[in-house]
Amino acid sequence: MSESINLKYIVPGDDFTRAGEASGAVKRKLKQLGFNSDVIRKVAIAMYEGEINMVIHAGGGEADVEILPDKIHIILADQGPGIPDISLAMKEGWSTAPDNVRSLGFGAGMGLPNIKKYSDELKIETELGKGTKLFITVNVSN
């Protein structure tokens, strides 16, 4: 694999049951390309948490994934409400998720901390009323 592979997914905001399809597809692609399972799992979990966030907090969005031999870049962009206080949102256990989201098994306030933990780089751009963009990078170590 010498060139980069670019993948793009639309993440629908109105169907919770489909959240995770994009992450699952990326996981399968990385497996097919022969990446090691630790790298695959880091990418899958970080992207899945971000994908779920776009669905439950932002009405859906888009995922762009760039696969390079030595790193994987994931950009998750939505046009949701934005995050008022990023440092608060990064705290373990901090969540604004309503009860109905909690009854679906999310809203523990662990998603962003998980993304931070499983990625090698995480940048968040957010503007209130405009949307949020996550830039996630996972390095491929051999």
Next chain:
Amino acid sequence: MNVGDIQKILKADLICGNEDQLEYEVQTACGSDMMSDVLAFVKNQSVLLTGLNNPQVVRTAEMMDMRCIVFVRGKTPDSSVIELAKDHDIVILRTGLRMFTACGLLYSNGLRGGCEKE
């Protein structure tokens, strides 16, 4: 232990999975209804016990390469959940036991949480 042992210990019904899959070796497990809690601790856990019944349970197991989901409190998974599990070669078991009891039984039979502290 393997998935078949878990089925016996928990007197669980096999909702989906075949003979070969019952031979899967498992060492560690995780019990939670909050999926991000599950996703927070990756230590090659291979079994997820949960009372939550929706496709995200299977997706969470998929992302973590888990091999078996146990639905506690007699929760019967929806067909969408079962189909997704089949697609990903994940075994589904159902036990009438509650979470605490199911986890306790598995722990006392040697299954561990897989996090350093445990």
